[in-house]
Amino acid sequence: MREVWHRFAARRRNLLGLGLALLLALLAVFADFLASDRPIVLWRAGTLYLIPNLVDYRSLRGFTARDLGPADRALWPPLRHGPYTIPPLSTLQGPLPQPPGAGHPLGTDNAGRDTLARLIHGARTSLGIGVAAAAAQVLIGLVLGVLAGYLGGWVDRVVSRAAEVLLSFPLLLLLLAAQGILERTTLLSTMAVIALTRWADTSRLVRAEALRVREMPYVEASRALGSSRLRTLLVHVLPNSLSPALVAATLGVGSAILLETALSFLGFGAPEPTASWGLLMAHGFQDALDPNARLLVILPGLAIFLAVSAFNVIGEGLRDALDPRGQGAVERSAFITSAQNRALSPMPRPGGCGPTPAV
């Protein structure tokens, strides 16, 4: 493990990616402390409210900064706008979306919501869905892949066929169709459809690894010593097949973020009015030719780009670190290496072990 970390840390690019991912994760976790229309601590009319930005106090319903009396004290987050605060019409100056100005450092969207606040809270949506979908997808893929590789036989045939069928559909199209037949899309359904369509990549990689591990002397030794198949599977095959799953998980976060934002952009991902980078871009798209809406398109796009490339960099770095010689463990390029020896057989996707392009 130490060795892997050293190889990983030896490249500055990897550390940069890791730093960026951590920064975004912090942003996602502490979004309410960075941008909220409620204070972090409030002393009002003789009562002390702790973190009203997180806790919904009944007596504070409908509270705004204007209600603050002269004797009240409040500790505000750096940005005093929540992602969902729509200002009352009477306070609006000029047409929406507003350009960057004193109140709104990055302007507003066409409902008057603060762009910066929505960007910060968007990190939570995108990273949350990305990580959850990748985790679920890898869990499914890991279990099915190990079972298929280790047990072989009909289990292998069924899993491999199912994976192949799933890989036969262009991702976005399948996701769109799946979300489209639902009565309404939610964050959970977005996560679920991504995980349910993406596990095939992982299962394929893990299966290949389990096939390799199965032939290892230590597996034979374990069987010879009288361990049951289940014990051998859990104690020897599974832990040794983990590295491709780990890489697939990291790269999966990147592709899940791309897919979530693409779906949200089309209106079939995060439901309105969630602060999602994809939805923000959709709002910008509505008035793409209005110069005031430009930031609404540019910034979420940059945020997506940064997040996705951070996870892709980590994934690739992890792959190289886990498998320095580029043989066995994690296929360098599942596609090219196998192409040489591969007789006519069902084919893996090119992006098998690389980041998935967004087309």
Add this chain to the structure above:
Amino acid sequence: MTSPLRQRLLGTIPTFLGITFVAFALVRAAPGHALAFEADGGLRQGAATVAQWNEYRRRMGLEDPLLTGYARWLTRVVRGDLGDSFRDGRPVSVLLGEALPITLLLSLPALLLGYLLAIPMGLLSAARPGGVLDRLLSSGAFLLYSLPVQWVALMLVVTASGGGLPIQGLRTEGVRTASDLFAHLLLPVACLTYGSLAVLLRHLRSSLMEQMGQDYIRTARAKGLSEAAVLLKHALPNSLLSMITLFGLTFPALASGAVIVERIFGLPGMGKLTFDAVLGRDMPVLMGTVLVAGLMTMLGLLVSDLLYAAADPRISSRSRP
């Protein structure tokens, strides 16, 4: 012993059944009750749609038990009957036939351009691995992977709207010249190209690098060939072989229509058809596009495998282990 070719062809049968089953399951699972349609925003008359929906379900075997329904549905689909669109009552096959050429008009040039750009770039990369140019190109391709396509498309729209390039549709009203069509295709094709370029470049580079480590390259160098000749005459042909297979893999994704690109640029291809079908809950059309996309991928893989076998005599003469 069966020949690998026959085995490969037989292998597509379960995949075909799987793909069609997914499409079938998708429509079957779709909520058909009136509520789903009345909640539709009153765009269409709810009752008529529900009648259409019930008629469609009965006709396509969606009411029958799962397996008999599937069998009945499959026989209809194989005969080319995909049902009629709920929206305008036209047969789904006709709608697909109209959308497919437009998507091909976008994706074929994009794929071709991808190859044309990737090959010289890959060669430059492999000529001096680790050099400045290689690092620049590799990280460039890597970054392209992470770019959200909706962002690229919107940025192009924003920049182009200032430069006088058309950003909507296929043609200017009333103009039917080739140059007008070309101008309309420029931006969407550019959007589609960058994605395939990233995939192709990465794979060509790693394939070239792998070839350059092989024994026959050492032999070629030993007999005094220049580095350029080694790369072009020995490594490249072998790498191109593996690029053939990529064709089959990249093409279907493009042919199924880039939903986002077609939506942003307002092009009536497969992607837009799918999107509109999802939006209007036009189940027959949605089922049709999903089916076509899946089958295109299956055929793409098959064709590229066959091409690969044709190009590499080792495979056609050897059976699968």
